[in-house]
Amino acid sequence: MAIPNLNTRATPKPAAKSLWQEIWKARWCYVFMLPSLILTGMFTFYPIFASWYFAFLDWSGFTASKTFVGLANFQEVMGDGLFWGAFRRSFIFMLVSVPLQMLLSLIVAIILNDKALKLAPFFRTMFFIPVVTTTAIVGIVMSFIFSPFNGPINRILVNAGILSRPIDFLGSADTALWTVIGVFVWKWFGITMIYWLASLQTVPADLYEAARLDGAGRWALFRYIIFPLLVPFAIVILLITAVGSLNVFALVQTMTGGGPFYSSEVMEVYIYRTAFGTGGGGSVPRLGYASAAGVFFGLAVMVITLLQGLAVRGMRARRAS
Amino acid sequence: MNWFDKKEKLSRRQLLKLVGAAGASAYLLPLVEQAYAQGISIPDSGATLPSDNxxxxxxxxxxxxxxxxxxxxxxxxxxxxxxxxxxxxxxxxxxxxxxxxxxxxxxxxxxxxxxxxxxxxxxxxxxxxxxxxxxxxxxxxxxxxxxxxxxxxxxxxxxxxxxxxxxxxxKRYGTHLLYNKAIMEQAGYDPENEPLTWSSFREAAKKITEQGNGAYYGFIMGGNQINRWADVVRGFGQMAGAVGGTGAQITADMNFLTGEYSYNTEEYIAAVELLLQLRDDGSVFPGMLSINAPQARAFMPQGAAGMILQGPWNIPQWERDNPEFDFGISTQPLPDDGDVWPLAISExxxxxxxxxxxxxxxxxxxxxxxxxxxxxxxxxxxxxxxxxxxxxxxxxxxxxxxxxxxAQALNMFNEQVKVGPNPVVRNPDIVQVTLEMRTPEPSFAQVIQGLYTGQLSDVKAQMQDVQDRYTAELERAIAAANEKGADVSRDDWVFSNWDPRSDYGAEKYDEL
Incomplete structure (x- = not known):
């Protein structure tokens, strides 16, 4: 059956604009976007695509000769125990540092959000100073602070009778990674605190007052007023903090270099070591192999994040039903 | 009294004096530098140099x-x-x-x-x-x-x-003994006149640590600088008789008499065990694993340790920056049996x-x-x-x-270091093997560090594993190079006319 075209005459169809016309219309927007597009292309997209390409090469990174080896680098990466060790440590780093950083900074933010606290701006600044201090400098200074020879931490612990002999925090396989995690949390704690403070300030003051009038204590105020309002912010802060916990190169490199004997080697340090041959004792640079490790790790993180997202969605769906 | 201790405000007159002095030094410094630089006279080499800037x-x-x-x-x-x-x-x-x-x-x-x-x-x-x-x-x-x-x-x-x-x-090596004279004398040792042996080195480290009572320790090294572990074991092992090369992976730790690596030799194993004994004695500077070689070097003039195994580059640095530091130098501790072998360099x-x-x-x-x-x-x-x-x-x-x-160090090197054979000189195709060769991970140096930290155990088994992995990698690299047109065999690493006690000159290659 033919369908009569009822509208053809009543309302004439507006002339369809081509994509080019649309772009031309908004040309100034594109012109203004151009500098950042070019820079993003050069410094974000190009390195990403280049590392995908390099991952298929046997290439030191400095010679002209590059050999296409297909998936050989990926096969080698998957068979390398040191890669999996670094992979595991990167996740340990994230799983330990993120909750610690989120929780501690939330507690401090809630305390500092109290208008009755006159010294709040001072403490805020104090907590924020490590964030703006150069990471490499923090790493070097911390290696002095944790030194077992005249380092203040060991001295305090020994003088207080807690330790009988100084501990080499950064030189012992049992403590190196945990010490770096501790310093990382201390260093970046201030920025998470600022995020929390910003989100706490979105809670309207009259809500607090109303709850207080209803007789809500500190815990009830947090549990029923602050917490539910913070949840959407918490998800964003969690994401930012989790991504930050995978960017730990400068701190690990300056504090332990991934040692002793790989015990604090996280993925970034592994990639750096294999890319530039900095393992000592005659290591050779292998940019192709390091790229494969980086690509594989990136994909693995992506898959884990997707699975996590699916799990959360599944849980929500189950709860809703 | 220190000027700063007076806790006085800077007077106008003092300020003017300071500014004047600073200004004068700004003018004078280049002149002083120039006068000093003029100490070097450069004869005309006959080169045709450019006339423009x-x-x-x-x-x-x-x-x-x-x-x-x-x-x-x-x-x-x-x-x-x-x-x-x-x-x-x-x-x-x-x-x-x-x-x-x-x-x-x-x-x-x-x-x-x-x-x-x-x-x-x-x-x-x-x-x-x-x-x-x-x-x-x-x-x-x-x-x-x-x-x-x-x-x-x-x-x-x-x-x-x-x-x-x-x-x-x-002709130098990076593991000879440098020591704090006062601490060493107090412990009853004089390495300059009576070089230490492996045993007396261990005893001295122990004695110094006891004497220091937490203020200083027997022995220090930059333990988070991976190559230092290999350097020390290689130096000790080779001087004890596991003769071999240094430098790139195709020559380092290679015994040119047999063409085999030396990692599983008694001498190398004993050298690793010596480091573990020092650790177990508690004679090692406690932060050793978290400092690099320059940091370890900087701790010595501070009196943090009695002995360090390092290179001659420490000498001018300490003499210049720490003139008050009284230190002595001596040979790397010698094997107990007195049978001392020279160290070989590849070039x-x-x-x-x-x-x-x-x-x-x-x-x-x-x-x-x-x-x-x-x-x-x-x-x-x-x-x-x-x-x-x-x-x-x-x-x-x-x-x-x-x-x-x-002068003492240079004379010591002339005696203790000899030029050894170099397979690349014998067969230039070996260059292609060097391009193929990848140091196995964990490397020899990393394994020693792992043994020291206790993350690995059984020195003998670990050294055998290093030996096997390095040999397999060398063979793989040779095969890969040959596939690309090189003509190399394991025999190229065997130099039957090598006498480790004398320099291996160009004429020796002709005899092969």
Whole structure:
């Protein structure tokens, strides 16, 4: 059956604009976007695509000769125990540092959000100073602070009778990674605190007052007023903090270099070591192999994040039903 | 009383005096520097130098070289007012990035040292560099004055041309004993007159630690600098009789009498166990695993440890920066049975300099290389640098004014270090094996560190594992090189006419 075209005459169809016309219309927007597009292309997209390409090469990174080896680098990466060790440590780093950083900074933010606290701006600044201090400098200074020879931490612990002999925090396989995690949390704690403070300030003051009038204590105020309002912010802060916990190169490199004997080697340090041959004792640079490790790790993180997202969605769906 | 202790405010008069002094020093300093620099006289080499204004760009790994070159370039510029030298002393990790990037972009320095991970053969085959023959005046005559083992085919020379100039000697080693004299004397040892043995080294470390009672310890080293572990075990093992090479992976720890690696030898295993014994005795500086070699070096003048196993580059540094630090130097602790073997080096020269293939200032570089390779230049080098980087010409050591410690170190090296065979010189195709060879991970050095931290156990089994992995990798690299057209066999590593107690000169290769 033919369908009569009822509208053809009543309302004439507006002339369809081509994509080019649309772009031309908004040309100034594109012109203004151009500098950042070019820079993003050069410094974000190009390195990403280049590392995908390099991952298929046997290439030191400095010679002209590059050999296409297909998936050989990926096969080698998957068979390398040191890669999996670094992979595991990167996740340990994230799983330990993120909750610690989120929780501690939330507690401090809630305390500092109290208008009755006159010294709040001072403490805020104090907590924020490590964030703006150069990471490499923090790493070097911390290696002095944790030194077992005249380092203040060991001295305090020994003088207080807690330790009988100084501990080499950064030189012992049992403590190196945990010490770096501790310093990382201390260093970046201030920025998470600022995020929390910003989100706490979105809670309207009259809500607090109303709850207080209803007789809500500190815990009830947090549990029923602050917490539910913070949840959407918490998800964003969690994401930012989790991504930050995978960017730990400068701190690990300056504090332990991934040692002793790989015990604090996280993925970034592994990639750096294999890319530039900095393992000592005659290591050779292998940019192709390091790229494969980086690509594989990136994909693995992506898959884990997707699975996590699916799990959360599944849980929500189950709860809703 | 210290000026700052007076806790007074700066008066106007004092301020004016200070400003005046600062101003005067700003004027005077260049004059003083110039006068000092004039101590170096540079004879005319006969080079045809540019007459217009040029800038020679030079990058090397600095350290003691920077001490010399800062002074030398000032003198060179004074002698050639139209030539400016832009000198960049950089740490090795920066050289590893700056040099290859500069070459790729066509903006490399005129003169550079190669990154540690790039061999001369690679630089030549990649076309990074150009031969020196045409730029150094009276080249043949100049080259002939060097002792044997400095210019070697496959190392400095390629297809009959000379590409690199190693202007210092490799005859040194990085694990000899340097000690705090007062602490050592108190413990009852005098290594200068009675060298320590493995046993007395361990005893001394223990005694010093007890004596220090937490204020200082027996032995220190930069334990988070991975290569130091290999250096110490290699030095001890080889001096005890597991003779072999050093340097690149195709020569390091290779016994050229058998063509096998030495990792599983009794001597290497005993050397690792000695380190573990020092650890178990509690004689080692407690933060040893979290400091690198320069940090360990800096702890010595602070009185944090009695002994360190390090190289001669510590001597001028401590003498200059810590003149109050009374330290002695001695040989690396000797094997208990008294059967001491020399250490072998794979090539005679060190600090090879290369000229960028597109350098417009190669003539200037050649003129400077010429001076560095004359007896006068070598003597001047020894005067300024001392034992840290020994000059390549032995006569210049006799001519130079050296500190007693530096002279002692250089004499010790001449006795304890010999030029060993180099498979690349014998068969240039081995260069292709070096390109294929990848150091197995965990490396020899990392395994020793793992044993020390307790993350690995069973020294013998671990050293056998290192031996097997390194041998397998060498064989794989040889097979890969042969597949690409090289003609190499394991026999190329066997030098039946090698006497580890004497230098292996060019004539020895002809006998093979």
């Amino acid at each position: 040029v800038t020679l760009r030079w990058v090397d790994s600095g350290d003691q070289k920077a001490v010399f070159f800062n002074e030398f370039f000032a003198a060179y510029q004074a002698a050639h007012p139209n030539i400016k030298v832009a000198y960049d002393p950089l740490p090795w990790n920066e050289i590893a990035q700056v040099v290859p990037l500069g070459i790729r972009n066509g903006t490399a320095h005129d003169v550079f040292q190669l990154p540690l991970s790039v061999s001369g053969a690679q630089a030549v085959s990649e076309g990074w560099v150009q031969p020196l023959d045409d730029f150094i005046p009276n080249f043949a005559e100049w080259k002939a004055k060097f002792p044997p083992g400095i210019f070697l085919p496959g190392i400095t020379d390629f297809e009959g041309k000379t590409y690199s100039f190693p202007f210092t000697s490799n 005679g020269g060190a600090n090879g300099l290369w000229i960028f293939k597109d350098s417009p200032n190669a003539a200037v570089a050649g003129d400077i290389f010429h001076y560095l390779g004359t007896l006068e230049g070598q003597t001047q080098w020894a005067n300024i640098v001392g034992a840290a980087d020994p000059p390549v010409m032995p006569e210049s050591i006799a001519n130079a004014t050296l500190s007693p410690r530096a």
